[in-house]
Amino acid sequence: MAQRLDPLDLYDVRSLLTDEERMVQDTVGRFVDEKVLPMIGDAFDQARFPAELVPEIAALGLLGATLPEEYGCAGMNAVSYGLICQELERGDSGLRSFASVQSSLCMYPIFAYGSEEQKREYLPRMAAGEVIGCFGLTEPHGGSDPANMKTVARKDGGDWVINGAKMWITNGNLAHIAIVWAQTDDGIQGFVVPTDTKGFAAQVVHKKMSLRASVTSGLFFDEVRVPDSARLPNVKGLKGPLGCLNQARYGITWGPIGAAQACLKEVLDYSEQRILFGRPLAANQAVQIRLADMARRITTAQLLSLQLGRLKDAGRLQPTQVSLAKWNNVRMALDIARDCRDILGGAGITTEHSAIRHALNLESVITYEGTETVHQLVVGRELTGINAF
Structure with missing residues (x-):
């Protein structure tokens, strides 16, 4: 009998990762399972950022992870950074947002556009979580x-x-x-x-x-x-902030995959245990079709982001490619979170389950770092050569 596939990784995307990339994913995944998931629902309820997690996030090397070791950073590749974002957002979009802003929007411009003095002054302390x-x-x-x-x-x-x-x-x-x-x-x-x-x-x-x-x-x-x-001396014009946003958007293509996986896992467990009309909810054809569609969309997003990361590591990444993946993957995750909330029924409206929390968070993720419409128009401009903004 054929071995059953991983329901969260039907195409075995994990097998396409290097040993180091798998180690990064596993390390961050354990942190999320052990430290984030037990408390993040309460933090969301209380509208409280869990600042107590920052020292461990820093100790794991997750801040400015792709920047050189000479500045106190981990020197990881782009795929590893994407996996960090995916695992953190499996916990909560707010935690991934913290790491994205620190890494891609603050440390990156100092590294890319700053003076050597600015790099030496700030980057090691930012990597250590001492300066936010x-x-x-x-x-x-x-x-x-x-x-x-x-x-x-x-x-x-x-x-x-x-x-x-x-x-x-x-x-x-x-x-x-x-x-x-x-x-x-x-x-x-x-x-x-x-x-x-x-x-x-x-x-x-x-x-x-x-x-x-x-x-x-x-x-x-x-x-x-x-x-x-x-002043950051080595850039002028909008290309400065837009270059930072492109770095952050890359991570955001990965993050929602984690949110979608969290929602799918939760609803798979629930649908197997929930008995309606004498059988598990998972035995219902309509439910299976919805679950299958979630798996299809997650698989597509995984392959998009992995190829995007390989292009980035090869120095061939183009902004339009980031826009396509950000548009596709956040829309994927938001739709899945909403559908999972529905399958959970009345229980799905509480933060005892993660689907409503992820759905609400993804309403922001689909808006920031370029709205869905902006990214659609970026792709449209690439296809036609006409700027419709």
């Missing part, structure tokens, strides 16, 4: 149009003075530094702004129904003065 960052690009009125930026930085002698506001900023009230993008007389530039600088304020966004186990903030800049040494 946030990324200030999105503005209250801006959304999908970052070029319409109102935050400005003006030169004043040897300093820069920043005025403006940013919105929907993950880690804002946790952060020790903010990577802030502002209009200057010489185009958009980035600045590393310590959050204890005079004139800087962060305000927590309350009443969230999504990413409740994550800190979301507004940032406000009132004559915030920083020296020129705070």
Whole structure:
């Protein structure tokens, strides 16, 4: 009799990983199983970011994981980083968001665009979780149009003075530094702004129904003065922040796979135990068809992200490819989370089960780092050569 396939990995994608990649996945997976899953439902209920997990996340080498060892980082490849995101989001999107922002949106721009002094000053401490960052690009009125930026930085002698506001900023009230993008007389530039600088304020966004186990903030800049040494010297224009977003979006193509796997596993267990009309729910044809469709979509997403990671490691990744995978994989996970919530029936509306929590979180994931529509239009532009934005 043929061996039964892994219901969460029907195409044995794991066999395509290297030993090191499997070790990374297993290590993060154990951390999620042992430390995250027992408490994350309560953290979501309480709208509390589990900051007590940060030291262990750092100790496992998950912050800035792909950056070089000379800066205190793990020097992993892109596929390993993707697997980190997948396992963390199997726990909760808020935890993966924390790691994504720290790694891709804060440490990456310092590494890619910063001075050697900035790299030495910040990256080792950020990898250790001693310095937390946030990324200030999105503005209250801006959304999908970052070029319409109102935050400005003006030169004043040897300093820069920043005025403006940013919105929907993950880690804002946790952060020790903010990577802030502002209009200057010489185009958009980035600045590393310590959050204890005079004139800087962060305000927590309350009443969230999504990413409740994550800190979301507004940032406000009132004559915030920083020296020129705070400016990221090696990039100008929108390509700076968009390059960071491309790094983060890559990880986001992997993360929702974990959320979808968590929902499918939960509903598989439930449907085998739930007896209706004298038989398990899993024996119902309509339920089996829905479960099969979930497995099909998860398998497609796994193969998309793995090939994306291989392209990234080969230096051949294109932004359109990231957009396609972000669009497909987040939509996949959101649809699966909603369907799993439905199969769970009334029990599915409580955070005793994970489906409703993942569904609510994914409503944010499908919006941030480029909305679904934005990524559809990026792919459309690639196909036609016409910019329809």
